[in-house]
Amino acid sequence: MTGSKSNARRKFGVKPGVLCAVALPALLALASASASAKTLVYCSEGSPENFAPSVNTTGTSFDATEQIYDNLVKFERGGTKVMPSLAERWTISKDGTEYTFFLRKGVKWHSTKTFKPSRDFNADDFIFSIERQWKESDPYFKVTSSNHSYFNDMGMPKLLKSVDKVDDYTVKITLNQAEAPFLSNLAMQYAGIQSKEYAIAMVKAGSPEKLDQEPIGTGPFMLVQYQKDALIRYKAFPQYWAGKAKIDDLIFAITPDASVRWAKLQKGECHVMPYPNPADMPAIRKDPNVVVLEQPGLNVGYLAYNTTKKPFDDVRVRKAINMAINKQAIVDAVYLGTGMAAKNPIPPTQWSYNNAVKDDPFDPAAAKKLLAAAGLPDGFTTDLWAMPVQRPYNPNAKRIAELMQADLAKIGVKAEIKSFEWGEYRKRMQAGEHQMGMLGWTGDNGDPDNFLNTLLGCSSAKTNGSNVAKFCFKPFEDLISKAKVESNQAERSKLYEKAQVIFKEQAPWFTIAHAVQIKPVRKEVIDFKLSPFARHTFYGVDIKE
Structure with a gap:
């Protein structure tokens, strides 16, 4: 469910006289x-x-x-x-x-x-x-x-x-x-x-x-x-x-x-209001007329690499970008205590979460070496798409894009920040027009399949679906397909844990953060x-x- 989810469709418009609008x-x-x-x-x-x-x-x-x-x-x-x-x-x-x-x-x-x-x-x-x-x-x-x-x-x-x-x-x-x-x-x-x-x-x-x-x-x-x-x-x-x-x-x-x-x-x-600004939270918590409801969010915010477009069809380039971005600095500066750095494509609250997976280290020197090994010693030019709206998993995509842009410049990667109206943004990303683009997801049914298959499976890569990395990798696909038909949850969990290891090795995303769900209510x-x-x-x- 959530958050980033959409596809190409006609804009909703109300015909004059059909629904009477009132201020x-x-x-x-x-x-x-x-x-x-x-x-x-x-x-x-x-x-x-x-x-x-x-x-x-x-x-x-x-x-x-x-x-x-x-x-x-x-x-x-x-x-x-x-x-x-x-x-x-x-x-x-x-x-x-x-x-x-x-x-x-x-x-x-x-x-x-x-x-x-x-x-x-x-x-x-x-x-x-x-x-x-x-x-x-x-x-x-x-x-x-x-x-x-x-x-x-x-x-x-x-x-x-x-x-x-x-x-x-x-x-x-x-x-x-x-x-x-x-x-x-x-x-x-x-x-x-x-x-x-x-x-x-x-x-x-x-x-x-x-x-x-x-x-x-x-x-x-x-x-x-x-x-x-x-x-x-x-x-x-x-x-x-x-x-x-x-x-x-x-x-x-x-x-x-x-x-x-x-x-x-x-x-x-x-x-009731959703998605408060992290900077407003101290004032919100002090208001005697407001109760702040919160719980760990079943979500993930990420930067997807279009794995079908050069140079992101090379796993070394994707890994290099992962190591060039200072993730913790982004979480500290933008989430302001309302999120935690993400290493997996599913949140820690989701069963089958593999805590043994190691995140890519922040290591610009190693990133430069990987780019050189991939034949890009002087870096390259790319786009970097940022959502125009606040989402449950990302409070300020534009600010995150600016921080990423500055980090990438240090390894010779020139990233041009792009954005569109929210509906257009999602439509274009699902069509695969981007090289790099931010999106995210909030789980819809409490099952890991809703993240790993819907966001990273081959069927949703081939359509204008939610797999905006266009990632289709057989060893990963075999694991999530087998897990889908396995009735024993413990066995399913083992398969999904292995899939997360492959995800980290193949790096179709730079995983940014899991946000805490916060709801101020009168x-x-x-x-x-x-x-x-x-x-x-x-x-x-x-x-x-």
């Missing part, structure tokens, strides 16, 4: 006018790309859609345990290749001004939501985007043998082989369930994109208004199958600047829980009136 102050005044309504304001860091769970890969978009859609299964709030959701229960065959899900009955859909559902959720909706990502013949395969990055990066097209409707409330999924993380994968956002009836109606109306722009789901909150770069307004869905949310109105006040988010939190203009907020996946879930949260 935030007016909206807040409107909310406070109703004495009985409980309103929670979340200072979101950015706009969603759209409201299509199947094509999004950024935490910003996941937060926006999580309120609207349900999955067959879900993670427990604040944890990684898989729980029933739209599936009440399920069975798994002894060989691990057949999953039968028994669906919840009486689950209602949201509605819009132009569409009222005629039936409850059933098996057709789940099958539609999978097939729009899987089958190119599906009318919705190319709507919003044909790049179903998560579905593809996890190898779902090869894994799925069939998805069959047994009856209206029973679905059977048959896999070509057993896969250990499969159930957890179904709890991830890409598997959010959309209405097939709504999809068909929008195709007939000649506006299929409305499915992803004016969404309806079965989730705890309905979308009321969206104004790009300003706000998202939701209302609690009174017919939610698990019971109406404790808050009545949920507002995402889109506030890209971290210091502005903090100012709004101080004034009570928002109740004291009037009741029972907000940190998600290990850095998601922001507001069902179950209450607020003191």
